[in-house]
Amino acid sequence: MISVVICSVDERKFSAVCENYRHILDGEPMEIIGIHDAKSMCEGYNRGFSQSRGDVLIFCHDDIEIIAPDFSRKLRAHLERFDVLGVAGTTRLVGPKWAQAGPPYVFGQIAHIDEAQGCYYVLIWNAALPAHGSMQALDGVFLCVKRPVVARIPFDEETFRGFHMYDLDFSYRAFRAGFRLAVCNDLPLIHASQARGFEDDQWQKEAERFVRKHSETLAPDPSRQWQGAVVRVDSKEQLLEVLGGF
Numbered sequence: 001m002i003s004v005v006i007c008s009v010d011e012r013k014f015s016a017v018c019e020n021y022r023h024i025l026d027g028e029p030m031e032i033i034g035i036h037d038a039k040s041m042c043e044g045y046n047r048g049f050s051q052s053r054g055d056v057l058i059f060c061h062d063d064i065e066i067i068a069p070d071f072s073r074k075l076r077a078h079l080e081r082f083d084v085l086g087v088a089g090t091t092r093l094v095g096p097k098w099a100q101a102g103p104p105y106v107f108g109q110i111a112h113i114d115e116a117q118g119c120y121y122v123l124i125w126n127a128a129l130p131a132h133g134s135m136q137a138l139d140g141v142f143l144c145v146k147r148p149v150v151a152r153i154p155f156d157e158e159t160f161r162g163f164h165m166y167d168l169d170f171s172y173r174a175f176r177a178g179f180r181l182a183v184c185n186d187l188p189l190i191h192a193s194q195a196r197g198f199e200d201d202q203w204q205k206e207a208e209r210f211v212r213k214h215s216e217t218l219a220p221d222p223s224r225q226w227q228g229a230v231v232r233v234d235s236k237e238q239l240l241e242v243l244g245g246f
Contacts, residue, residue, distance in 0.1 A: 001029040002072075003054030007044035008062035009036060013192075017062050024071040030054070041140075041166040042155035049150050057150055060142045063192035067239060074186050074246075075144060078131055083146050083179040084171060086138030087187055088125065093137040093172055093214075094221040096165060096207035099125065101219065102226040107132045107183040110141065111190045111239055120190065122242050124229040127185040130246045135181035140167025141191055149179050159213060164206040172214065186246030188239070 004021050008014040018032050033051050038044025045059050056079065068074060078085050088108030092101040099106045106125040114121055126132065153173050155166055175181050211218070233242050 001054040002056045002058060003052035004032045004058045005045055005048030005052065006060060006062050007035045007038040007041055010062060013062040017064060020065050024066050028072050040157055040161050041163045042157035042160050045155045046157055055147050057145045057147060064141060065190045067190060068187045071187065078182060078184050082133060082182040083149050084174050084181045085144040085184050087142050087184060087189060089135040089138035089183045091134050091136055092219050094219045096210045098137045098139055098168055101222060102224060109185055109243055113190060113192050120233040120239060122231045122233055124231065127244055130186040131182045131184045133180060133182045135183055136172060136175045137168050138171040138181060142189060149174055153177060159209050160206055162202045162206050164203045165210045169210060185244055188243040
């Protein structure tokens with residue numbers, strides 16, 4: 001069984017993402033667990049895990065739409081090789097932003113909606129293959145995890161009491177524990193949220209906690225400027241062509 005755990009306080013978004021999962025997982029044994037009063041992302045995900053029955057867990061944002069053709073087959077195939085799957089991540093974690101190391105260490109692709117302009121922007125870091133292994137940390141917009149990983153490495157709700165760093169901390173600890181992490185480029189999704197800055201006080205506090213916790217094992221920060229590829233797409237029909245067509 002696949003258990004999908006979603007923290008959401010927006011009924012419309014939660015209904016839409018549930019419908020998306022029912023469509024792409026049609027025929028799979030599945031359950032969807034909504035946590036609508038999470039004290040933090042870590043607390044909500046841990047509570048959702050405790051309620052779940054699946055041997056595979058998906059933790060994701062409530063404002064995504066997965067558009068991957070043959071999603072469940074591809075997901076199962078990747079789980080034969082890897083323990084934790086994401087859609088963006090890094091092979092070299094240097095700080096509280098997974099993309100901080102820059103190329104050639106960052107991988108994945110995510111489409112964002114620009115409602116004001118009526119188009120999509122696809123952020124592409126490296127999407128040359130259907131899956132890239134050897135990841136050290138993954139973005140939390142979508143995480144697919146084998147149950148034993150979460151049983152051994154729960155989300156750290158004692159340290160991270162907000163809605164940031166839950167993903168980097170969890171995936172980095174999974175990497176450090178010897179689990180196999182991968183970015184899967186053939187599981188494309190649309191994320192409704194625009195990329196936000198990192199200037200708010202809550203993010204700063206959580207970032208400082210993350211660095212204190214992992215300072216001894218993080219790689220040196222190259223502190224260099226770089227720019228990822230951004231592609232404008234004017235229709236959903238064109239998205240799969242831009243996202244690789246794996």
